[in-house]
Amino acid sequence: MKNVKVLGPGCKRCVATAGMVQAQADKLGVPVNIEKVTDYAAIAGYGIVSTPGIVIDGKVVHAGGLPKVEDLAKWLAAA
Amino acid sequence: MTTSTLISPPPNQVLGNAKLIGVAVAGLIAWFAVYWQLEPFSNWAVAQMPITPGSHLEEAASFFIFDTPKVLMLLALVVFAMGMVRSFFSPERTRSFLAGKREGLGNVAAASLGIFTPFCSCSAVPLFVGFVSAGVPLGVTFSFLIASPMINEVALGLLFALVGWKVALTYLSFGLAVSIFAGWVIGRLHLESWLEQWVLDVRSGSADLPTERLTIADRIHAGIEAVRDIFGRVWVWIIVGIAVGAFIHGYVPAEMLSGIMGGNHWWSVPAAVLIGIPIYSNAAGIIPVVEALLGKGAALGTVLAFMMAVTALSAPEMIILRKVLTARLIAVFIGVVTVGIMAVGFLFNALFT
Numbered sequence: 231m232k233n234v235k236v237l238g239p240g241c242k243r244c245v246a247t248a249g250m251v252q253a254q255a256d257k258l259g260v261p262v263n264i265e266k267v268t269d270y271a272a273i274a275g276y277g278i279v280s281t282p283g284i285v286i287d288g289k290v291v292h293a294g295g296l297p298k299v300e301d302l303a304k305w306l307a308a309a
Numbered sequence: 310m311t312t313s314t315l316i317s318p319p320p321n322q323v324l325g326n327a328k329l330i331g332v333a334v335a336g337l338i339a340w341f342a343v344y345w346q347l348e349p350f351s352n353w354a355v356a357q358m359p360i361t362p363g364s365h366l367e368e369a370a371s372f373f374i375f376d377t378p379k380v381l382m383l384l385a386l387v388v389f390a391m392g393m394v395r396s397f398f399s400p401e402r403t404r405s406f407l408a409g410k411r412e413g414l415g416n417v418a419a420a421s422l423g424i425f426t427p428f429c430s431c432s433a434v435p436l437f438v439g440f441v442s443a444g445v446p447l448g449v450t451f452s453f454l455i456a457s458p459m460i461n462e463v464a465l466g467l468l469f470a471l472v473g474w475k476v477a478l479t480y481l482s483f484g485l486a487v488s489i490f491a492g493w494v495i496g497r498l499h500l501e502s503w504l505e506q507w508v509l510d511v512r513s514g515s516a517d518l519p520t521e522r523l524t525i526a527d528r529i530h531a532g533i534e535a536v537r538d539i540f541g542r543v544w545v546w547i548i549v550g551i552a553v554g555a556f557i558h559g560y561v562p563a564e565m566l567s568g569i570m571g572g573n574h575w576w577s578v579p580a581a582v583l584i585g586i587p588i589y590s591n592a593a594g595i596i597p598v599v600e601a602l603l604g605k606g607a608a609l610g611t612v613l614a615f616m617m618a619v620t621a622l623s624a625p626e627m628i629i630l631r632k633v634l635t636a637r638l639i640a641v642f643i644g645v646v647t648v649g650i651m652a653v654g655f656l657f658n659a660l661f662t
Contacts (some may be wrong), residue, residue: 239434270434270632274511279400279439293401295534 232262232306237273237283237293240266244282247296251284254302262306326526333529344382351375369559376551376597380467384547384593385536387466391425392535393528394462398425400436407453408444412496415449420488423456424465424481433626437633441504442511448496452488455646459621460484463539464592471600480613483657487617487649494645503638546594554597557605567606578654581611582647585618592620610657617650 234251238244248264255262267273267285276285280294284305291305355371356362403426407419433454440450460481469477501509523531557566570577595616602612627639634642 237435270438271507271511273435274438274442277439277443279404279436281435294399 232260233287234262234264235267235285236264237267237276237278237285238281239270239273240268241281243296247282247284250297250299250302251306254299255306258303258306260306326524329526329529333532340382340386344379347379347382348375351378365559367559369555372558372601373551373555376554376600377548380471380547380551380593380597381544383467383470384463384543385540387463387470388536388539389532391462391466392532395425395535396523396528396531398422400426400439403453404440404443404445407440407449410445410449412446412448412493415446416452416489416492416496417485419445419449419453419492420456420485423453423488424460424462426453426457433629434632437630438508438511441508446496447501447504448492448494450492451495451642452492455491455621456484456488458592458626459488459617461592463543464596464620467593467596468599471596472603476603476609476613479609479657480616483613483653484617487621487646487653491642491645491649495641498641500638500641503635503641505633505635508633543591543593546591547597550590550594551597554601557598557601561605563605566602570602570607570611577608577611578614578651578658581615582618582650582654585615586622586643586647587624588619589623589625590619592616595619608658609661610654610659613657614650614654617653618647621646621650 232255234255236244236248236251238247244266248266251262251264273281273283276283276290278290278293282292282296283290283294284292284297286305292301351371351374354374355367358370360367360370403422406422407415410418437450437454440453441447465477465481468480570581599612599616602615603609622643627643630639630642
């Protein structure tokens with residue numbers, strides 16, 4: 231089970247990003263637990279400046295804009 | 310030899326990239342072919358309408374019919390080019406560059422980077438907190454925050470294309486001057502204690518993002534993505550802006566407008582700024598209005614001050630920033646920026662009339 235956090239104040243793109251993570255995980259058959267982090271202090275605590283950001287198992291992998299599908303696959307596949 | 314074979318991408322990807330570059334070039338050629346036909350087409354279209362030639366309605370209609378495709382096409386081209394340029398900058402990179410910079414030079418660097426660094430008002434708060442908590446001085450952060458929405462590359466590109474390079478260059482230098490000055494003043498006032506308490510409590514390092522090397526095809530992709538994204542968000546603003554511009558062009562008498570917004574009255578600059586502050590429009594939407602105002606003889610300093618007030622200060626942005634700034638600090642922010650914009654408007658009108 232991978233713990234994925236989507237960082238963002240709840241804008242349209244953050245919702246879209248969470249949807250993309252879920253879709254890609256389903257496609258790869260990777261079980262994920264997606265959590266949306268909307269608290270500004272918590273988002274800033276991860277050290278990113280632009281949203282949406284993606285944190286997988288405690289590691290920041292992406293910040294700013296929608297992620298690329300290939301990248302998502304890579305991050306989710308990595309153990 | 311071996312290293313170069315290792316680095317070069319697999320052959321099928323090279324083919325894909327070549328195709329993408331080909332499509333981009335073909336798209337550019339098609340763009341120019343259509344663009345040169347716009348004026349004859351719009352003249353023809355207006356002539357087909359049951360409107361008396363030379364009437365107010367005809368003036369307004371031809372402005373609208375000619376400007377809408379023109380502005381949208383120019384916007385697409387500018388956004389595409391800038392989407393490629395922007396792929397060299399990211400807010401994270403900008404922050405690590407600005408962290409620990411001293412005031413003064415830091416303000417100059419922050420304002421200049423504000424032109425290119427992607428920024429949307431929905432990430433104003435994470436950006437602000439991220440900058441301040443990483444050790445970027447408050448005044449330097451403000452320089453960035455003022456410059457980024459006000460002198461963005463879309464506004465500059467459209468000003469250049471629609472109104473001319475002199476106005477675009479003037480807007481650029483005045484916008485930079487206001488951002489640097491306002492940020493520097495706020496820094497000198499030492500208002501760190503006027504931030505919301507939780508902002509001061511955040512201690513973050515900077516995230517260690519994997520740096521990726523982008524190919525030219527990736528950058529073309531970034532350009533196309535930017536067009537899709539920005540178009541989706543701003544096209545309504547532009548249509549509204551062009552409609553307002555068309556109304557001014559067709560119906561507002563030139564004597565009246567140059568009387569109010571010309572360089573003769575001391576109050577025209579403050580009035581333009583006060584009207585502009587509550588209005589919220591994307592920078593791209595305000596430019597057709599600017600074009601029409603200038604065409605009717607409004608003074609350039611007054612019009613540029615109006616445009617700066619609309620883009621740099623807006624009610625929605627203040628509401629978002631209220632989460633990190635106390636009301637007092639927002640008041641100082643608005644006050645300092647307003648004074649800066651007015652100074653620029655006065656100075657320009659005094660120098661060039």
